[in-house]
Amino acid sequence: MIRFLLRRIGVVIPTFLGITLLAFSLIHLIPGDPILVMMGERHIDPEFYKLSMQKLGLDQPLYLQYWHYLTHALHGDLGVSVRSQVPVMQEFLTLFPATVELSICAMIFATIVGLGAGIIAAVKRGSVADHGVMGVALAGYSMPIFWWGLILIMVFSVQLGLTPVSGRIDLLYDVTPVTGLMLVDTLLAHDMDAFKSALEHLILPSIVLGTIPMAVIARMTRSSMLEVLREDYIRTARAKGLSTTRIVLVHGLRNALMPVVTVIGLQVGTLLAGAVLTETIFSWPGVGSWLINAIGARDYPVVQGGILLIATLIIFVNLLVDVLYGIINPRIRHAR
Amino acid sequence: MAQTVQTTAPVSTEVLSHPTPLHEFWLAYRANKGALIALAYLVILVLAALLAPLIAPHSPSEQFRDFMLTPPSWMHEGHARFLLGTDELGRDILSRLMHGARLSLMIGLVSVIVSLIPGIALGLLAAFYPGWLGTAIMRLMDIMLALPSLLLAIAIVAVLGPGLVNTMLALSIVTLPSYVRLTRASAMAELSKDYVIAAKLSGAGKVRLMFNTVLPNCMAPLIVQATLGFSSAILDTAALGFLGLGVQPPLPEWGTMLAAARDYIERAWWVVTMPGVTILITVLALNLMGDGLRDALDPKLKRLA
Numbered sequence: 008m009i010r011f012l013l014r015r016i017g018v019v020i021p022t023f024l025g026i027t028l029l030a031f032s033l034i035h036l037i038p039g040d041p042i043l044v045m046m047g048e049r050h051i052d053p054e055f056y057k058l059s060m061q062k063l064g065l066d067q068p069l070y071l072q073y074w075h076y077l078t079h080a081l082h083g084d085l086g087v088s089v090r091s092q093v094p095v096m097q098e099f100l101t102l103f104p105a106t107v108e109l110s111i112c113a114m115i116f117a118t119i120v121g122l123g124a125g126i127i128a129a130v131k132r133g134s135v136a137d138h139g140v141m142g143v144a145l146a147g148y149s150m151p152i153f154w155w156g157l158i159l160i161m162v163f164s165v166q167l168g169l170t171p172v173s174g175r176i177d178l179l180y181d182v183t184p185v186t187g188l189m190l191v192d193t194l195l196a197h198d199m200d201a202f203k204s205a206l207e208h209l210i211l212p213s214i215v216l217g218t219i220p221m222a223v224i225a226r227m228t229r230s231s232m233l234e235v236l237r238e239d240y241i242r243t244a245r246a247k248g249l250s251t252t253r254i255v256l257v258h259g260l261r262n263a264l265m266p267v268v269t270v271i272g273l274q275v276g277t278l279l280a281g282a283v284l285t286e287t288i289f290s291w292p293g294v295g296s297w298l299i300n301a302i303g304a305r306d307y308p309v310v311q312g313g314i315l316l317i318a319t320l321i322i323f324v325n326l327l328v329d330v331l332y333g334i335i336n337p338r339i340r341h342a343r
Numbered sequence: 344m345a346q347t348v349q350t351t352a353p354v355s356t357e358v359l360s361h362p363t364p365l366h367e368f369w370l371a372y373r374a375n376k377g378a379l380i381a382l383a384y385l386v387i388l389v390l391a392a393l394l395a396p397l398i399a400p401h402s403p404s405e406q407f408r409d410f411m412l413t414p415p416s417w418m419h420e421g422h423a424r425f426l427l428g429t430d431e432l433g434r435d436i437l438s439r440l441m442h443g444a445r446l447s448l449m450i451g452l453v454s455v456i457v458s459l460i461p462g463i464a465l466g467l468l469a470a471f472y473p474g475w476l477g478t479a480i481m482r483l484m485d486i487m488l489a490l491p492s493l494l495l496a497i498a499i500v501a502v503l504g505p506g507l508v509n510t511m512l513a514l515s516i517v518t519l520p521s522y523v524r525l526t527r528a529s530a531m532a533e534l535s536k537d538y539v540i541a542a543k544l545s546g547a548g549k550v551r552l553m554f555n556t557v558l559p560n561c562m563a564p565l566i567v568q569a570t571l572g573f574s575s576a577i578l579d580t581a582a583l584g585f586l587g588l589g590v591q592p593p594l595p596e597w598g599t600m601l602a603a604a605r606d607y608i609e610r611a612w613w614v615v616t617m618p619g620v621t622i623l624i625t626v627l628a629l630n631l632m633g634d635g636l637r638d639a640l641d642p643k644l645k646r647l648a
Contacts (some may be wrong), residue, residue: 145627151585151622154619165609279494314498318489
């Protein structure tokens, strides 16, 4: 187990270094002078220019600059946002819970609907329900989610007036952030009206962000279930006279779940990429919309830091999934 | 070429000659109804894109000031001149979508080709030189895969600046790893086969082995991947356009059209709906075609149906 762990970590370290190199290069690949691009002014005070160069360390040789960048990054220092003058790490940490909350809710939606639809499709194979589920899954898989979000807003918020258009909670409520997760914070404050408002704000963004993972999970569940339902032990269970529900849920699903769990773990990248689009549509104050706004404002320390943090997150979650998979399934652990 | 290929398909007694590989492929592809419909749609789309300057009812940039936000023609306020209605500047949506198809298809095609060629070359190199060169190539691809394709594309465009050419470049870079990995994996599988060893023994050089012996046998999964790459390129182009980081207005790129339509969500559903439906159907068709190609070209990869 230790060797398996070390081998996995051995792969992760060069990837992480590569990502830091990528984030570091970002600022050097900008065509033109980075300071001028960021300040956006034609006539800049030469003193101020020199000071900015020194502040960003751009007057040093490249390898030294990278070394400083790397050591600072490892200490959690990713520079200061040009716009707000707040450290990038601090901004990330305040906004990150919003993205986490949205992603968790999206994943809950995707897992419940995807698993359910996949099971029904597999059990009723070849039926109208099966074709319907597979059709919806294919459409979901091909969905431009930024458009899907607009359509849902158009129907449910504008036409029917059922859900709010944007934001995390109604401006009426003032919730003191404890965990940063709005649902948890409102519960901690025992404010049920605020909780309801936060929940309403979460519904549409969660559906939008969860659509592609839902489609992937439904397809995976169906094919995994079909494979399992052919096994001899399912026939044995049938012969014993067990109820269909018990056979499907206990004997079938349990054994079909392994590939599905892996797929769920591997959706982190999809979720974070989708969060950029979803948060932009719903004005959700998370790291995705933060990154896009920073690009618009040419706030390069934020762009650099945001890309690095998101990539690091994905690398580590994938490592975690890998290790967990190795713990559950010894065959993976010993495979070379 | 055709007469040297042995087919393994069961030949019924009525059929006197073996079907050509192309015909055999077509028979297999035709069996998939969804893939067939997708192909028909894509043929129409390509024709509409190619002939857009000739058959589009209006110019994509002509502004009919008296017909701003006109609904589609089948609604009672609609106008027969504008089949799918007009946008906020009075431009014909159908014409813009047809011209937008030119952009989307071109970006998709260019980014697939620009990414496929170095992808194949790097993949073959990694398979033939599994030492430090292969390891270095694969590590580099792992780094590129650490970020989801859209995020990597956003990072690249953030540096290079938005625009048509930079979108193509960004999308070519982000799809590179999938081709490299796929080529390497299929080439490695081929390398241990007898025919490759025979070619090696008869004195074929490395380059000949790579491109003449091994590569043609790796093409099936690559064609499938290229189709799927095409669909994700179209989706990512639209996403970048929507975020304002891709093709810039007034060019009628589908995602860019959607970004402009956001402000009219309360008043003009067609401005929002039409570009999105076009993107969805096109991506769906490409995915269906990819599935059909996979089943027809490579029965081994066929999913549990």
